[in-house]
Amino acid sequence: MTEIYDLIILGAGPAGISAAIYAVRAGLNTLWLDKTFAAGGQIVNTYEVDNYPGMPGMSGMELAEAMAAHAEKLGIAPVRENVRSVEADGDTGVKIVRTKKNEYRAKTVILALGAAHRTLDVPGESELAGMGVSYCATCDGAFFKDRTCVVVGGGNVAVEDAVFLARICKKVYVVHRRDRLRADGILQERLFACENVEMIWDSVVLAIEGTEQVTAVQVRNVKSGETQTLEADGVFIAVGIVPNTKLLEGFVRLDENGYVIAGEEGITSAPGVFAAGDIRTKALRQVVTAVSDGANAVASVQKYLSR
Numbered sequence: 001m002t003e004i005y006d007l008i009i010l011g012a013g014p015a016g017i018s019a020a021i022y023a024v025r026a027g028l029n030t031l032w033l034d035k036t037f038a039a040g041g042q043i044v045n046t047y048e049v050d051n052y053p054g055m056p057g058m059s060g061m062e063l064a065e066a067m068a069a070h071a072e073k074l075g076i077a078p079v080r081e082n083v084r085s086v087e088a089d090g091d092t093g094v095k096i097v098r099t100k101k102n103e104y105r106a107k108t109v110i111l112a113l114g115a116a117h118r119t120l121d122v123p124g125e126s127e128l129a130g131m132g133v134s135y136c137a138t139c140d141g142a143f144f145k146d147r148t149c150v151v152v153g154g155g156n157v158a159v160e161d162a163v164f165l166a167r168i169c170k171k172v173y174v175v176h177r178r179d180r181l182r183a184d185g186i187l188q189e190r191l192f193a194c195e196n197v198e199m200i201w202d203s204v205v206l207a208i209e210g211t212e213q214v215t216a217v218q219v220r221n222v223k224s225g226e227t228q229t230l231e232a233d234g235v236f237i238a239v240g241i242v243p244n245t246k247l248l249e250g251f252v253r254l255d256e257n258g259y260v261i262a263g264e265e266g267i268t269s270a271p272g273v274f275a276a277g278d279i280r281t282k283a284l285r286q287v288v289t290a291v292s293d294g295a296n297a298v299a300s301v302q303k304y305l306s307r
């Protein structure tokens with residue numbers, strides 16, 4: 001007979017890791033799935049996580065490894081499988097999770113699939129991906145030592161990327177569509193202290209140029225309408241995130257931006273299905289809120305199972 005788990009956790013970012021730790025400590029028969037080799041989700045691409053209490057200045061990779069090691073020490077590790085679909089059996093309510101290789105069943109599911117980077121959808125972006133166009137400064141920044149790079153965006157990620165690149169590159173342009181950054185004040189101060197960073201305010205990217213490698217970025221000032229060409233060897237795009245919820249359409253209710261509608265307890269529109277981390281509707285998407293989501297979701301699972 002097919003095993004029915006108490007809980008299947010989808011995703012091994014901070015929310016999923018935290019859920020796994022709480023689930024194993026609660027004695028739940030848990031299966032944990034993630035598509036990647038390294039647990040940690042988006043933080044593995046973060047140079048420095050400076051606001052997680054007790055871990056000042058730790059790199060995202062180090063924090064992810066420490067969290068995953070904690071789970072492993074308690075006896076749980078993610079199984080590397082890419083989830084294709086999630087549904088509930090109409091008669092029993094049992095959740096069915098399908099991957100490429102397997103079909104799993106559980107009484108409850110925690111959706112901690114996180115989010116992925118948004119694209120600009122301009123000419124040259126997909127054609128030059130990996131040839132100067134990148135979405136991860138900490139992964140690819142070292143290739144641009146003493147070169148010129150453009151960072152696009154005005155949030156925490158864009159500003160952190162620009163500060164990181166300013167240490168490596170000769171020159172960094174930051175192209176932002178408004179005249180004010182969205183990033184936290186402390187990050188803005190660090191950015192404005194970098195002498196080799198030039199802000200290109202009120203501007204959007206029209207195209208990324210190059211044949212085998214990025215050579216320039218065409219931008220347009222949205223107020224004056226003027227265009228200019230920034231000669232550059234690399235473009236780091238950091239214009240926000242989109243939730244990984246494509247496969248959940250029709251299964252749980254999503255908001256207009258695709259996030260799973262769920263409050264602090266992670267309760268979604270589908271009974272026995274809970275959401276944790278960047279995937280859910282919330283005001284602040286940070287590691288610290290993701291890990292608390294994981295804990296809350298497991299508390300909700302326990303309540304659901306004992307009803």
Ligand code: NAP
Binds near residue numbers: 050158239285
């Ligand atoms: P974000 O905060 O949503 O910022 C995205 C930036 O890209 C905004 O400045 C936005 O402009 C701009 N943008 C969006 N779409 C665009 C488009 N099509 N063309 C041009 N510009 C566009 O995203 P993020 O920086 O990736 O951060 C994601 C989440 O992780 C956030 O919740 C963030 O706070 C969190 N995070 C936190 C930390 C930290 O606390 N240290 C570090 C990293 C990430 P507007 O400002 O005009 O909207």
